[in-house]
Amino acid sequence: MQLTWLRTDLRLHDNTALAAAAERGPTVAVYLVTPGQWLAHDDAPCKVDFWLRNLQSLSLALSELNIPLLIRHADTWDQAPQALADLCRELSIESVHVNEEYGVHESRRDAAVAQALEAQGVAFHRYLDQLLFQPGSILTKTGTYFQVFSQFRKVCYTRLHTALPRLVMAPKPQAPLKLKSDPIPEHANGFVPPTESLRALWPAGEDEARHRLEQFTDEPINDYKDERDFPAKPGTSQLSAYLAAGVVSPRQCLHAALQSNQGEFESGNIGAITWINELLWREFYKHILVGYPRVSRHCAFRPETEALAWRNAPEDLAAWQEARTGLPIIDAAMRQLQETGWMHNRLRMVVAMFLTKNLLIDWREGERFFMRHLIDGDLAANNGGWQWSASTGTDSAPYFRIFSPLSQSEKFDGDGRFIKHWLPQLAVLNKKEVHNPSAVGGLFGVADYPPPIVDLKKSRDRALAAFRNLPSRHAAGDK
Incomplete structure (x- = not known):
């Protein structure tokens, strides 16, 4: 047996x-x-x-x-x-x-x-099974794990050209056994079941996962590059929870994307190419987990950034967690996370950079909070994303690149549709005012919406100073 x-x-x-x-x-x-x-x-x-x-x-x-x-x-x-x-x-x-x-x-x-x-x-x-390539098989010329995604992707492309991972057939029915299946517990000790409205957003089962994959690769994938950054638009695949639980495999995703793009992953439809790129980012972070195990021990990928003077600011952290920072795009994103178990990928970067740069709060606080709320929580991807935003990780954003929540909001939610959905108290504001209600001022302010908890320019300068004061900003993360 x-x-x-x-x-x-x-x-x-x-x-x-x-x-x-x-x-x-x-x-x-x-x-x-x-x-x-x-x-x-x-x-x-x-x-x-x-x-x-x-x-x-x-x-x-x-x-x-x-x-x-x-x-x-x-x-x-x-x-x-x-x-x-x-x-x-x-x-x-x-x-x-x-x-x-x-x-x-x-x-x-x-x-x-x-x-x-x-x-x-x-x-x-x-x-x-949960990766396209065995960790340790995609290495630099010196035999080490890649630290830069673009170089990792280039080797992956070469491998995919020569040996595309095959799909595995489902088993055939076997002769009946005397054993019976056990009942599946409806809930686990210590875990409060989510709301029915959250459950309804994420129906269980392989049929649902495969339906989402087929639906996405049938047409929406064509516009993925252009639509994926706009949180009010249905521009993403909504497959991350199914991938994280293994209800669908990365091989199935890759094959479906290739089928939609005549077998190409470097040319043809830019939407399909971009989505395949995202599958390879997922792959990259899993390989990092194996090659640099310190990242799964709550350590920064770049050891020199462990000396950063993070602020101990429990009130600011609580305001961020509870969606009351006074910055609508941040608060709307945090509401989305807590009510749906998911957050739009562009907004994950925006809220992470706000916490780690503008509030100068340790990325580990954000990483932990996300894991406690994400239905698609995955150690490698979540850690990789947080460390990218905090400029402590592999291939990370340069420390001086700090997203402005206001410009991100204006660029990717221009008419405020996403903000107004999650913060209905701001529905009275026009599309210019909705991004920064505090600028309206006086009698025209929104009574039940708080002022910003931080000055964006001063907090940006504070973050830059903290990073400049590190002992060695240029040390490689390979110690």
Whole structure:
């Protein structure tokens, strides 16, 4: 008997470990419910709920193939080796199959599980699945991991020209087993279920993920480059939550994008090229996680930036978290995050740069807050994005490049449609006033909207001074 241990790969199609297990013989699937670990990793309640809802959908799909889905509880990953060893003994499992995950804790967990299983004669097989390329296979000429995305992408393009990753067929139905699937828990201890309105934005299941992918690559992908930066427009794929949970794979996304662009990823439709580029950014940050493990230990990629004089400003941090900074584009974005579990990508950069530059608050505070609210929270992408914005990371924005929330707002939400949707109290303002209500002043101000908590010019100067005072701004992040 074969055992597939499901993690962030909650799908039937293009699932490498599941397909490999089914090829070897009768297969059972298992999922470990680990609420203590999820809390330790700051996983959002809406994300945990999304996992459980997708598990319910996957359980039904597996049952049609006569593959039982078992649920086991292990509060933290420290308990995973024992839980899986017990299950393997109980079912006389010959081999366990997993799709590789990345990050310090994930690597440590899998090493411990492999050791425990091999001690009782059970083989532990790992597969490349959530990435297009094996970490360590895309390296510089000196054999190190890339630190600059454009150089990484160039090597990826070369590899894609010669060997496009193939899709894996879903398993065929197997003979029925005597085992029955376990019921899927509706919620996990310590996690308050999200609102029904949030759930409705993110229907569970592989059919939904594939429908979104087909719908996006059918036409909207053509305008992706031009539309993706405008938060009031439906210009993005809305697939990030499904990618993060593994309900759809990056290979499926790549193949769908290529199909829409006559097999090209460097020429043809600029929208498709740009979206494929985003898939490779996701890939890049996962490779960084493996090549520079300090980033998954809450450390800056550029060690010299650890000396930054971040402000301890709990009141400013709370104002940012609670969407009351007095800067409409920031507050509207933070409302979107808390009510939908998602934030538009352009706005993720704007609010991150505001927190780390204008408020000069440690990027780790923002990274943690995002993880606690994002339905698509992913350690590599979230950390990479925050460190990019804070100028502490790989390939990051130069420290002197600081987005102005006002100019970003005027450029990407010109008529204030996004702002007015999330901050209805500003609906009375015209499209010029809505970006900066405090400038209206006097009797024309908005009574229940606060003034800005910070002077943008002075705070920008303060951030520049803090970065200039670092011991060595030019040191490479490869120590």
